[in-house]
Amino acid sequence: MASSQSSPVKILTVGAAVGSIRDIFNKVKAINAKHGKFDILLFSGDFFGPPKEAAEYSDDDEVIQLLSGSLQSPIECFIMQGEHPLPPPVIEKFAATGGALAQNLFLLQKSGLVTTAHGLRIACLGGIFDENLYSVAESPHGFTSPYFTSHTVEKLISNSMSQSTPSSGKGTSYTSLAQIKASASPNEFVDILISNTFPNNITAHSTASCPSPSFPGEGAEPVAELVRRTKPRYHFVAGRGGQKIPMFWEREPYTWDKDNGRITRFVSLGAFGGPPDPTAGKKQRWFYAFSIAPQAPNTPAPATPPNATANPLVQLGFHRGMKRPFDQGETEAENFRWGKVNPTGKRNRIVGQEGKPPPGYKCKICESSEHFINDCPDRAKPKEGYVCRICNEAGHFVRDCPTKNQVGDTGGRKPKEGYVCRACGSEAHYLQDCPSATQPQHSRRAKGPPKEIAPDECWFCLSNPKLAKHLIVSIGNECYVTLPKGQIIPTHTQADYPDGSVPSVPGGGHVLIVPITHYPTYASIPTDLSEPILEETRKYEAALGAFYSAHNAQSVSFEVGRISAKGGHAHIQVIPIPRSLSPDAIANAFISEGSRLGIDLDYEDISTALHTGDRGYFKVSLPDGRHLIHWLRDGVPFGIQFGRQVIVSLLGIPDRFDWKQCVQSEDEDRADVQAFKAAFSSFEPNL
Structure with a gap:
């Protein structure tokens, strides 16, 4: 050797x-x-x-x-x-x-x-x-x-x-x-x-x-x-x-x-x-x-x-x-x-006087003879059509994004899109910055399974005193329906979106259907307990569809079923979409955006596809009753805001992508709740 x-x-x-x-x-x-x-x-x-x-x-x-x-x-x-x-x-x-x-x-x-x-x-x-x-x-x-x-x-x-x-x-x-x-x-x-x-x-x-x-x-x-x-x-x-x-x-x-x-x-x-x-x-x-x-x-x-x-x-x-x-x-x-x-x-x-280029030199970007190519001011500008992947805005690279180093809600660094704190389910801080976490500071190399969340720490459990109960619009025997914080549909700022295709549903109409009992996903609910929960969910979905129809809209819903999160609470997001958009157009929007991000979506029979609770999935329910499913894979990240990303694009309101930027005052939320409950009361299912 x-x-x-x-x-x-x-x-x-x-x-x-x-x-x-x-x-x-x-x-x-x-x-x-x-x-x-x-x-x-x-x-x-x-x-x-x-x-x-x-x-x-x-x-x-x-x-x-x-x-x-x-x-x-x-x-x-x-x-x-x-x-x-x-x-x-x-x-x-x-x-x-x-x-x-x-x-x-x-x-x-x-x-x-x-x-x-x-x-x-x-x-x-x-x-x-x-x-x-x-x-x-x-x-x-x-x-x-x-x-x-x-x-x-x-x-x-x-x-x-x-x-x-x-x-x-x-x-x-x-x-x-x-x-x-x-x-x-x-x-x-x-x-x-x-x-x-x-x-x-x-x-x-x-x-x-x-x-x-x-x-x-x-x-x-x-x-x-x-x-x-x-x-x-x-x-x-x-x-x-x-x-x-x-x-x-x-x-x-x-x-x-x-x-x-x-x-x-x-x-x-x-x-x-x-x-x-x-x-x-x-x-x-x-x-x-x-x-x-x-x-x-x-x-x-x-x-x-x-x-x-x-x-x-x-x-x-x-x-x-x-x-x-x-x-x-x-x-x-x-x-x-x-x-x-x-x-x-x-x-x-060959460097000229005072660090300037020698005679005859021209910058290959702007053809100036006053600076080298590496000092060209145009070099730092993105080419036409470039959009920052963090804030979805043009005019700067990702490295220069003003939101790149934002502070989270507890003072630490703000996580990137798709991160979910395993202690409380928040997207606004890392686990090591979570006030609900009982374990010591963890490094990225920490071993062992993530901490499972108790119901009193879950953002969707009714037993959690931090739950935004003022947003709830209906409570059944197995599920409740609530407006989300920062819903997609603008209700008090409609004038800011003159080019958007936003349906006029009282209170906005973007709601969550949430099982009262804590389960990570709908598919993980035990078979002997799932039927009444699924039946009530279907009744709410049908009622919401009829409610939207009365306002010239139709419903699109999706669920992110993340098994690995160890503490997520199953819920389905339901959003009104203009009736002018065909189910095929909606499906193609999900499939096209998914293909760009490496997310494969296929039509599947929902009754047989979700037969087991040990697989993560993303499910879309179209207005015509068809379903698209993407199976989450170990080691491959999935942005939990993917569904919202597609919907805001369909409605022509991309500024509504980040729910945290759409959060309203409590008085505005209560006004939306009252408007929704008054209009939805005649459609509310008989449970």
């Missing part, structure tokens, strides 16, 4: 194959014959492309041929998850083998780390980033989800302190990857990081020409933090980064001054199987060949490349006109194909 530590390892890194498996293997064979032989082949981005249903994979499908061994990689290689869920047959094979999909082919975990027999540490972060979903999940997402979470990143950082090696200990075979052994590692550093998502701010301090003025779009701060912790010597990204297609871009090397002059080289790769660049009319460069020697703890610091820049991921406090000089030495790793050359082919930045 000692000799291999000093020998350079030749690596070929390839962008997204997007399912063109046989074709890319043939290309790799040709490259290997002409420029190899390579020791390792790394695939970044989507190797398989969009998945299909398991039954759609026939014997002549390239995925099945790969898994069966009839289609083989020419070089021992590692692949990762890109922006799509992995195909079901691949996940099944991974579960059985721990990573070895076929001879010479190994799938890295979503947050994977391996140490090769050559001594190289290769880390992988698969999936895509969503600001709203990142901190919501209770566990890391698996391959069935396209997203990574805070747990995914924490797991990778934790694993970077350990070292995994193929148990064979030989450089010619990785057939026992499933039996990788762990041993102590002196630090978190890795040699190579492959990710599908860009780190935030990666283009800062760089003069390397970008393939697009908007490249790479908005990066992810969690990826930047991962880079800061692991300090990879090479970082490859194959995701689109806000572009229509993955694009090639090689950044100048940047340094880590406090870590023995460690150097990071960043490369964005185009896709092999993707479409050509519509502006250039040709495909982006999709492969990158290099050589890298393993480093021991006592390896001398590498010479700083002449074109190195300040680090874009740390605050160095440097002045552009007073940048420290870099040593004029050799590059850290010699490129096996071109030798010791400037890999970007770009000249080093």
Whole structure:
């Protein structure tokens, strides 16, 4: 092993194959014959492309041929998850083998780390980033989800302190990857990081020409933090980064001054199987060949490349006109194909007086000669059509959202959309900030099941003294009906929505039907107790439908049945919708928005679909009696405001999405209750 530590390892890194498996293997064979032989082949981005249903994979499908061994990689290689869920047959094979999909082919975990027999540490972060979903999940997402979470990143950082090696200990075979052994590692550093998502701010301090003025779009701060912790010597990204297609871009090397002059080289790769660049009319460069020697703890610091820049991921406090000089030495790793050359082919930045650009320089964004591209004021502006995912407003990026760091109702940080406090059911504070929680402060890594809520702590139980009883409009034998806080329908501010399609139902008409007895979901009610509760719920739904009809409206209802919340109280939200909207239009709105968010909704027979209470679900009841159901999956977040999100869009009142922004005074609530009760009294069911 000692000799291999000093020998350079030749690596070929390839962008997204997007399912063109046989074709890319043939290309790799040709490259290997002409420029190899390579020791390792790394695939970044989507190797398989969009998945299909398991039954759609026939014997002549390239995925099945790969898994069966009839289609083989020419070089021992590692692949990762890109922006799509992995195909079901691949996940099944991974579960059985721990990573070895076929001879010479190994799938890295979503947050994977391996140490090769050559001594190289290769880390992988698969999936895509969503600001709203990142901190919501209770566990890391698996391959069935396209997203990574805070747990995914924490797991990778934790694993970077350990070292995994193929148990064979030989450089010619990785057939026992499933039996990788762990041993102590002196630090978190890795040699190579492959990710599908860009780190935030990666283009800062760089003069390397970008393939697009908007490249790479908005990066992810969690990826930047991962880079800061692991300090990879090479970082490859194959995701689109806000572009229509993955694009090639090689950044100048940047340094880590406090870590023995460690150097990071960043490369964005185009896709092999993707479409050509519509502006250039040709495909982006999709492969990158290099050589890298393993480093021991006592390896001398590498010479700083002449074109190195300040680090874009740390605050160095440097002045552009007073940048420290870099040593004029050799590059850290010699490129096996071109030798010791400037890999970007770009000249080093020449700074003019007082940090201004030299004569003849023009900013590629606004064509000004007064500033560098990284200082362009237009660079901080989102492109046309961009909408912040936190507040749904245009004009700023997520990182600049004024609501990003809002304070919750108990003084702590405000949770992201979809979070529910497990102690009291509130969406306005985290568990550790909850005044009802009896346990000590919990960290995100806390173990054990969440605390189950007692009825006197539940926001929907009549025994809770904090229940907003002044909003209740009807009480039956098994259920009660209440107006919600911050209902969707505006009642005292109708004039603020001249373009909305808001029905004129007295008191607004948006209500909750809530079983009096505490159950997490309707489906979890024991069979021997459920019939009277379900019957009364159906009577209320029918009465509300007739009530709405008298005001030229129809009812749409939905239920979020979350089993994992350990303390939710079953309830159904019923909202009036104009009769001018057809049931098909309403269904298509839910299906379309769900598809955009990775939420699959199917028509199902409600009498057979919810036969068991051990599955989480989201259910929509349409005006014509049909039902749409989405089954919640473990490890995949679901925003509990999804139903409200679709309804406000249908009604043309997107400002009513956040219920907390729609909360009224108690006097206004009481006026709505009186108006609703007076109009609903003749429709109230005979219980």
